[in-house]
Amino acid sequence: MDLNDVYKTQHKRYTVSNNINATNNLLAAVVDAGVDTHIVHLGTMGVYGYGSGGVKIPEGYLNVEVPLEDGQRVSQQILYPTNPGSIYHLTKSQDQLLFAYYNKNDGVRITDLHQGIVWGTQTVETSIDERLINRFDYDGDYGTVLNRFLMQAATGHDLTVHGTGGQTRAFIHISDTVQCIKLAIESAPVPGERVRIMNQMSETHRVRDLATMISYATGVGISFVDNPRNEASENTLSVENASLCKLGLKPTFLAQGLMEEISEVAGRYAHRCNPKFIPWRSYWRARPVSEQPMLLNEAELGEVMGDPTELIRPAN
Numbered sequence: 069m070d071l072n073d074v075y076k077t078q079h080k081r082y083t084v085s086n087n088i089n090a091t092n093n094l095l096a097a098v099v100d101a102g103v104d105t106h107i108v109h110l111g112t113m114g115v116y117g118y119g120s121g122g123v124k125i126p127e128g129y130l131n132v133e134v135p136l137e138d139g140q141r142v143s144q145q146i147l148y149p150t151n152p153g154s155i156y157h158l159t160k161s162q163d164q165l166l167f168a169y170y171n172k173n174d175g176v177r178i179t180d181l182h183q184g185i186v187w188g189t190q191t192v193e194t195s196i197d198e199r200l201i202n203r204f205d206y207d208g209d210y211g212t213v214l215n216r217f218l219m220q221a222a223t224g225h226d227l228t229v230h231g232t233g234g235q236t237r238a239f240i241h242i243s244d245t246v247q248c249i250k251l252a253i254e255s256a257p258v259p260g261e262r263v264r265i266m267n268q269m270s271e272t273h274r275v276r277d278l279a280t281m282i283s284y285a286t287g288v289g290i291s292f293v294d295n296p297r298n299e300a301s302e303n304t305l306s307v308e309n310a311s312l313c314k315l316g317l318k319p320t321f322l323a324q325g326l327m328e329e330i331s332e333v334a335g336r337y338a339h340r341c342n343p344k345f346i347p348w349r350s351y352w353r354a355r356p357v358s359e360q361p362m363l364l365n366e367a368e369l370g371e372v373m374g375d376p377t378e379l380i381r382p383a384n
């Protein structure tokens with residue numbers, strides 16, 4: 069086993085043991101303590117995978133009809149099938165079953181917020197004083213895509229797009245995340261209500277479009293690199309997010325806050341970045357992949373890249 073293999077194994081075991089035990093410990097503790105509380109969980113859109121085949125991903129539940137042998141059909145509502153693409157998303161999928169079980173068996177009131185990728189560092193509250201500022205994860209393994217691009221841009225590193233960057237993902241600004249948690253708490257499920265699942269996202273973007281926007285705004289280059297993850301290089305994504313909007317969420321769009329985020333991070337904290345953490349260390353599959361940049365030629369680039377001036381505007 070080389071170091072990467074050790075890391076891979078540890079990564080899987082650590083993630084499963086930490087995440088699932090933490091959820092189960094909390095649920096069991098709430099039941100043992102005999103308190104009627106409302107648990108709000110930050111889940112993820114990733115439990116659904118990113119290949120819904122054009123279906124708008126509903127908020128947790130799916131209506132199905134099962135044909136019986138005698139030709140009749142039985143209607144049921146089931147948990148929308150999970151299709152996790154990473155060990156982390158797998159643990160969030162397992163969480164969903166734990167919630168369904170504790171809700172059914174012990175009547176625990178639960179809201180599962182299936183959240184998109186969070187971007188942004190500041191909320192109104194953290195802006196009050198620099199000592200309240202959030203941690204900013206930009207590293208290659210745990211950092212999320214937009215944070216990574218922002219830090220790369222701030223330090224003059226090429227933006228590392230995995231594969232062709234056609235992965236479409238859901239995003240939400242950190243202040244909207246906080247707003248959604250508040251809205252969820254204020255509208256707690258009533259006793260006996262099944263697990264409430266809400267999709268917590270504001271907009272979807274393709275990874276290469278994010279890179280284009282940041283490259284256009286900062287002048288930093290883009291490198292298309294081999295993908296260490298096991299995921300489709302191109303996908304579309306459509307997500308239902310009506311529940312939180314009905315509760316009062318007013319989404320912040322990337323086009324509104326991206327420039328401020330670039331200057332906040334670039335202008336003030338780039339000197340604290342450790343470039344050694346920018347490349348990833350873990351691979352999501354056993355098959356070795358090259359770490360060499362997979363540069364697209366000019367014609368291929370022209371085909372995949374969008375017009376930055378078109379991209380930097382509110383989308384939905």
Ligand SMILES: NC(=O)c1ccc[n+]([C@@H]2O[C@H](COP(=O)([O-])OP(=O)(O)OC[C@H]3O[C@@H](n4cnc5c(N)ncnc54)[C@H](O)[C@@H]3O)[C@@H](O)[C@H]2O)c1
Nearest residue numbers: 086087090109110111112113182183184185186187203212
């Ligand atoms: N950041 C995102 O883009 C994103 C997207 C979707 C879902 N989420 C989910 O939102 C939640 C918060 O994510 P974040 O990005 O703020 O992460 P974070 O790492 O900043 O915060 C996680 C917090 O959980 C604590 N924690 C970790 N293991 C624990 C344990 N065993 N017991 C108790 N506390 C523990 C950590 O100390 C930390 O304070 C996570 O559940 C994450 O899966 C995050």
